[in-house]
Amino acid sequence: MRTALIQLSVHASDFADDRRRRAASLVRGRTGDDLVVLPELWTAGAWAYDRWQHDAEEVDGPTAEIMSAAAREAGVWLHAGSIVERDGDGTLYNSALLFDRAGILRGHYRKIHRYGFDTGEATRMGAGRDIVTVPTDFGVIGLAICYDLRFPELFRGLLDAGAELIVVPAAWPAARLCHWRLLTRTRALEEQVYLLACDAVGTHGGMQQAGHSMIIDPWGTVLGEADTAEEVVTADLDMAHVARIRSELPVLRDRVLAIEAPGGR
Incomplete structure (x- = not known):
């Protein structure tokens, strides 16, 4: 299967x-x-907190409409990054949307771990509760977003839910690029999955984005990595490689401790 990460440039001056x-x-x-x-949050800007209320939308809002059409026209599965979702009760969520080749919404994941400590997502958005995996014609995709990378129990939960490939849209800051590179490779290696980590570039909310979107295989090998400009990173994945790696180095079989992750479906 062929994958493509579109590392978008997101600047404060954009609409x-x-x-x-x-x-x-x-x-x-x-x-x-x-x-x-x-x-992640490429329509509103992940660090432009003052824009979130204005740019929030429902799951079937304008971003979903145009992304559904684009997926259908291209004939691809499209992980549309994430949007600022406004729920029926007015709560905001950082929500990922996954469309199939016909443009039908197949996956909707609300970010569980909210970044910001006492600001940003932590105070302005609700927390998701469900672990989300989606079966496709090429394998099972697990969904996570940005800050989730720092919480290995979520990724183990995705593994237990059948994930063979995990997609992580992000708006990771340039100041912590070394963490981005370490955590993405670690999550792929420890769960023995393909990991697709798509970051943004540009500056908004006063924060410069790291770029360096990466495609990583179950051995922790980087198959493709972007620089710091808007670009597309591609790689061909052999999904049978997941089973081979898990068989040749059966560390997952030797698990002893189980950690229960929140929610689940």
């Missing part, structure tokens, strides 16, 4: 509608790929 049109155009150009991925 959400302009970003949607640009992202949709890039997705439509990926005909022939199997899975295309966008970054």
Whole structure:
């Protein structure tokens, strides 16, 4: 299967509608790929807290509409990164959306671990509760977002739910690039999965993004890595490689301690 990470440039001067049109155009150009991925909160800006109320939308809002059409036109599975979702009761969530080749929404994950400590997501957004995996024609995808990378119990929960490939859209800051590189490879290696980590570039909310989107195999090998400009990173994945690695180095079989993750479906 062929994968593509679209490392979008997200700047404070951009407007959400302009970003949607640009992202949709890039997705439509990926005909022939199997899975295309966008970054975290690229419509509103992950660090532009003052924009979230204004740019929040429902799951079937304008971003979903244009991304569904783009997925259908390109004939790809599309992980549309994440949006600022407004629930029916007014609560905001950082929510990932996964569309199939027909443009049908197949996965909806609300970020469980909210970044910010006493600011940002931690005070302005609700926390998701469910671990989400989605069966596809090429394998089971597990969903996580950015700060989730720092919580290995979530990734073990995704593994137990059948994940063979985990997608992590992000808006990771440049100041902690070394953490990004370490955590992404570690999560792929410890769960023996392919990990697709799609970051943004640019500056918004006063925060410069790290870029360096990466595609990593179950051995922890980086198959493709972006730089710090808007670009597309691609790699061909052999999903049978997951089973081979797990058989040749059966560390998952030797697990002794089980940690219960929140929620689950």
